[in-house]
Amino acid sequence: MLGFGSLAKKVLGTANDRKVKATRPLVAKINALEPEFEKLSDEEIVAKTEEFKRRYQEGESLDKLLPEAFANCREGAKRALGLRAFDVQLLGGIFLHQGNIAEMKTGEGKTLVATFPAYLNALAGKGVHVVTVNDYLAKRDADWMSKVYAQLGLTTGVVYPYQPDEEKRAAYQADITYATNNELGFDYLRDNMKSSVEEMTQRDHFYAIVDEVDSILIDEARTPLIISGPSQDRSDLYVTIDKFIPEVTPEHYELDEKQRTVTFNEEGNEFIEQRLHDSGLLPEGQSLYDPESTTIVHHVTQALRAHVLFLKDRDYIVRDGEVMLIDEFTGRMMKGRRLSDGLHQAIEAKEGVEIQPENVTLASVTFQNYFRLYDKLAGMTGTALTEAEEFAEIYKLGVVEVPTNKPIARIDEHDQVYRTTREKYDGIIESIKEAHAKGQPILVGTTSIEKSEELSNLLTAAGVPHNVLNARHHEQEAKIVADAGKLGAVTIATNMAGRGTDIKLGGNVEMQVMEALDADPEADPDEVRKRIEAQHAEEEKKVIEAGGLYVLATERHESRRIDNQLRGRSGRQGDPGRSVFFLSLEDDLMRIFGSERLDSVLSKLGMKEGEAIVHPWVNKSLEKAQAKVEARNFDIRKQLLKFDDVMNDQRKVIFSQRREIMESDDLSDVVEDMRHQVIDDLVDIYLPPKTYADQWDSDGLHNAVIEKLSLDVPVSDWADEEGVDQEAMRERLYEASDKMMAEKTEAFGAETMRNIEKQLLLQTIDAKWREHLLTLEHLRSVIGFRGYAQRDPLNEYKTESFTLFESMLNSLRGDVTQQLSQVRPLSQEEQEEMMRQFAEEQAQLGGMPPGEPEPVSPPGPQRLGFDENDPSTWGNPGRNDPCPCGSGRKFKHCHGRLA
Template identity: 60%
Template sequence: MALAALARKIFGSPSDRQVKRYQGKVAAINALEPELAKLSDEQLRARTQEFKAQLAQGASLDDLIVPAFATVREASKRVLGMRHFDVQLIGGMVLNDRAIAEMRTGEGKTLVATLAVYLNALTGNGVHVVTVNDYLARRDAGWMGQIYNFLGLSYGIIVHGLNDQERRDAYAADITYGTNNEFGFDYLRDNMKYARNQMVQRGHAYAIVDEVDSILIDEARTPLIISGPSEDRSELYIKVDSLMPIIGEDDFELDEKLRAATFTDQGVEKLEAAMTEAGLLKSGSMYDVENVMLVHHANSALRAHKLFRKDKDYIVRNDEVVIIDEFSGRMMPGRRYSEGLHQALEAKERVKIQAENQTLASITFQNYFRLYKKLAGMTGTALTEAEEFADIYSLGVITIPTNLPVQRIDEDDAIYRTAAEKFDAIAELIKECQLRGQPVLVGTTSIEKSEMLADLLRQKNVGQMNVLNARHHEQEAFIVADAGLPGAITIATNMAGRGTDIQLGGNLEMRIEKEAAGLEGAERDAKIAEIKAVIAEEKKKALAAGGLMVIGTERHESRRIDNQLRGRSGRQGDPGHSKFYLSLQDDLMRIFPVDSMDSMLGKLGLEQGESITHPWVTKAIERAQGKVESRNFDIRKNILKYDDVMNDQRKVIFEQRLEFMDAEDVSETITDMRHDVVANVVAKAIPPRSYPEQWNSEELEIAAKTQLNVAVPVREWAKEEGIDAEIVEDRIREAADALIANKEERFSANIMRQVEKSILLQSVDGLWREHLVMLDHLSKVVGWRGIAQRDPLTEYKQEAYELFQGLLGNLREQVTSQMAHVEIQMRQPEPPPAPDFSRMAETHIDPLTGENDADGDEITSPEGLPPIDPKLLVGVSRNAPCPCGSGKKFKHCHGAFA
């Protein structure tokens, strides 16, 4: 380690060497500044068309970096009054070079993105800027969009609640801002539609991911899932939940690292007896095949009661269980845990139980963002995860130097024996800071702990404070904006991706928005001048008191999360302090114990209220965090290996769908499928080199009628002299082809082409959905193959391949059978309508821990159809009358996409 540090001191880090390579272009950009300053607005705007013309004539984007970046800087000065610093120009070059720009909080990442966004938007292929929430997408687009519009480029915004046309328009713009969830869900929805003109996205050329560590690391285990309603089992959830009070400490085992809970043998016996008494278990063991559903419900109820805590993992609001995002501390309204866990929590909390959902389409963020031909990212904390970014996404991490030297003092951790001692010490430090007028930001890991600390401070008569957590999500931006006022105390559940700077003395933009709203002209100017004067005075006081004090109430599993909290202090050269307080009762110390820490504290003979503070201790804790990060990386890598198997199959299916949608005529494909089916049914009934008396002629006749809708006298043919399997196959093929030819003659080739495409696309979708369910079940059980000394991943690949082969075989049979039996009504042919997404839910699920978040919207009737209770739709036959009373068949009414 000492040698590595010495080498870095002499030769510089890889980031330092890369930054030096950019300095020449920075100097060239600066040299153009006086020349561009002389141009009129029209002349500056005209440069955009000049750049596009140069690209059309064969120039590369790298050739245009210097003039394009200089143009954006000049436009920013005129439109926003903001001039890019030299280090921001370097950040823009890093983003253009398919890498991650690590820039400290307050260094202006939002402005940095405009450089690479403008340059890459010149190609006309579209640029996606990905943020972590709708607020940031709207704010950044509206703010930076002024530069793009000034330079003649268009921008759009993708947020929740837009209709398809609004989304299509936003994606058609040169630059599109949106959240990671919306981009991913749009991709999945597009691949469920039946015509190219119904799709909204137009490709994946270039994306810049803001807070890239949060999206590509923290949420990488979290697939995006679109699901539809399945059978309602509310009563069963309530009955199983009522049995949970009998489960004692010896009846189950917890693994907090994996967020898993399992029954012991004693617990299973106790639960079986209770289920039998309650009439749930009719016969045999809980683990018999017919009782598998009970096992699923019991496991969900156990996890809901023993692993998931109210006000930490979720809150109850308006008679609903609302998930709290573990990474950002925000509420996730409309998102739901899957696999019955959310229903189990609803039963536990005695609120209305919503129906479960069935997976219709799915993709992980890892595989979605690898769709982009060019990907880049920016964040304040990425270096600790550089190996993962390089391994999974082929993204390098370049640390950009700060515009001004960092003056923040990061103190060593203070470790106490108990949590009570730790929080008492934190409260005393907060009182001291408030007395001297120093603003304080306290980071906690849960709502429960933030409110407990707030109560403790009130007991100690500490003055006004703001608590920022999921309960106060609406006031978030204003609470953060005021956190830099002298003596302000802000307690935050998590500071990742908040999007609003903590500026000493207050945030000018937020103050203007709050205090000058509705004012115009001279009155507004006077108010703004007054606000500026107040902020300048308040900033002096905060600086004199030492700048922002950041206090961490415990360490997170990841060093990045701690660094995100620390990074809120010391922005743009301001002074500041940070210190973490820990106890042996903290989750990290308890679940991932630091070797010999307890014995070390014991030998020191610490008295009540005393702590140990030493650089070695801080280093030991960081090493423990490094081990946890490595373990989590291995988990994500392993999950990706499994998801890559599905991803390869997904690509095949989605690409095939696009080919079918774009093709004017799929009759050749349909014919090939039909001929394959004929060959298969003949091969099953007629063994190779067999005599006619050995044929299963009756089975072949039945199969021909069932799958091909043709009556063939195979038993009669078998009596003919010289007959063989090839002749039989030719005759059946001719009969099947004649049937389709007759339909085409009766209904016209145009109508048959539409029918063929419709049946083909809907068959692909239906079988793909069933395949997803099969792969999901396979991934959950294949791990047990390890007991038999077989590699689970190899087994999964083999069986997934066989399932996919089965899917293709089923597709041939289903399409052939439907084409043979379909009855066509004469009317103007139309492509199938897009699926009704109002009947579907969007889910964001963690396959490892089960911490899933899904769209919990209730089923609504398609436009133009009468409303109906979703329970009435369960189990209705496709050809039965629709329960809504419309008089139509279910498949032509509410069951159109059920």
């Protein structure tokens, strides 16, 4: 009997059905325009784009332009690529334009779908970003779809790591820009560390379409993007601590696999304390519980985490003497990505490779907050419905399931659950041999490199030829995936999420044509294509007869979404196929989250060795376990976002202030306000309000004015004058400081002085922001303990971080004022003395003989904050630029020679 909910859905349709139904008339309108647009010449198609742009500028909305723009785009794609978009692809494009996530199954042509909303929104002239999960896909999609955009008269750019700034700027100026989520986030941070608007690369955050949106906005949301600089080298400490961690036994610590945490218990603390005393790292008489021991406790805990929680070939691999992290969701190496807080260094010590110095954070942002900068956001993926609540709550994104072009013919079988891992593997090998014997291509999904290699050894022993795709074989990825649909192919893959290459039955024709032409460049491309297409048609027919692609998963992932992605590799575009999950009670998910009841039920059933239980009830209980994990992960991300929002508000203030400073030509008023504020504060401290002159500390004020303003004025004499109050003292100090700055401006020249003010303001803001980020990191690490005092850690964090932000802005004023007061041009004698010293240094270094200095240009002002002994204060001058010391020499002949 149907429940009320099911009955209502049967009669009224689901909310998703209603959305799809409501959009069908718009698709009909686009289809009705097709004959009209087919008649247009190539030039007229481009002219249409210009016409749409003009109409938008005149006030017509993008929604109004949608039918004609989509019809034009469909025609452009048909001519450029020979692909005519299906109605369901237009549907997907409409949902993307409306700011939704379009859930489309694998092989439904998401890359082409994105061109429709990208083209429509590019008409606004503010730039559209299409976001992919890796550089290969960004370049491939940009290269492929740029033909469509060129046909329509639009420009395409692609952004990739280590790209020259000029090229990157041009890519962001294009109508449509393809980039990875990492590069977009890093460019945003880099732009907000630049010292002039001209150097910035990104423009508006107007509209972004995120491919594999679940991977980027959910799986990676917990990982902040951090731009960092090196701090002090403590590699000896890591190595020393690492030596006695292997002596630690499971009795010494508490491991919580659900939360992925490990902490020393009392017995462990006593053991570690003794070992630290023996090695001299902990002074006699000092315990681990003393405040002085905080740093050493932190390092010992990180070493324990490195040994217990992080496993080689699952969480990372060692390649070329470097620890490379592995993305748990895609199985890819994350080059350049490092764990923070000394954890990466602890893993390097464990593996005996060179330890890179720890880093200090210069700027950071989470993907959650970066993507919320966009006026409009949209996304595409094969699997989003399970996380619909999170998309709605955090990103205000709806999820719409787009119907497939052809009905799905894949058979999804019930899970097969075994008692032990050994029995499970026996069952897997048997199933693979059976399918392989009839020529059915098999894709075997594993959750780690270690497990994929273990299975590979078992298949080799069983005499089954196969390919392995994991982070070790990253380079051959496209080739292995392209061949995975061939007759009798067996492919073992670690997490197939977001691979970006479709598995086509019978193999990938394009890839085979490219290979054949590489092998024989003299061959006729048309002949080669004809021959390969004929072979492919024959092979495809055999594969379909064998049952299509068989997806065999060796374990369930924590997230249902990752399982669905693996399943979705089979049965693309209405192809036949089947999928099944092989599980055992010893699998991580079953062991940690599965109920003990399952084991007792299996025991009662009296299952024989090697037998599997197959029942819909088992599937349901597993899905419940996965849903619990997903809910917990969502809570963690939500909590993380609440804390990051506090910093994000401050980040926006600082970044917008920097932008205003960079865009301004004259900051003398800002600097003057800061100086006057500093004077106000000094007067309030030394001459408190509502006090008499005999209670003033005029000597203290005199010394503070010398220190903060480089002004030696008769403060004490003024204070002794009859009828002088705090206001009068304030006015006199204003006047004296203004006069001094006016003299400096005259000495340097107005233009130079304005530039000095701008650069000094930016440098000081950046330095203060870096310090503030570090303070907030430390605050975050201890704020949780406030919960023990019945106080809400989040509210405490908000209050304290706001106080810290205020004090940062106050100290910013003081620092800028003090540094500007100390800036002065070099005198003739000082310049000559500097030249003499330089000539002597050169002679000692085997350079020019003393007394024969190289001719120099007129000396300029010394760079603000320049310190002879600290290269980090020299800026980043080119080899032929004037040296920042102010000598007038080229940098390469001055401090650049010594650096």
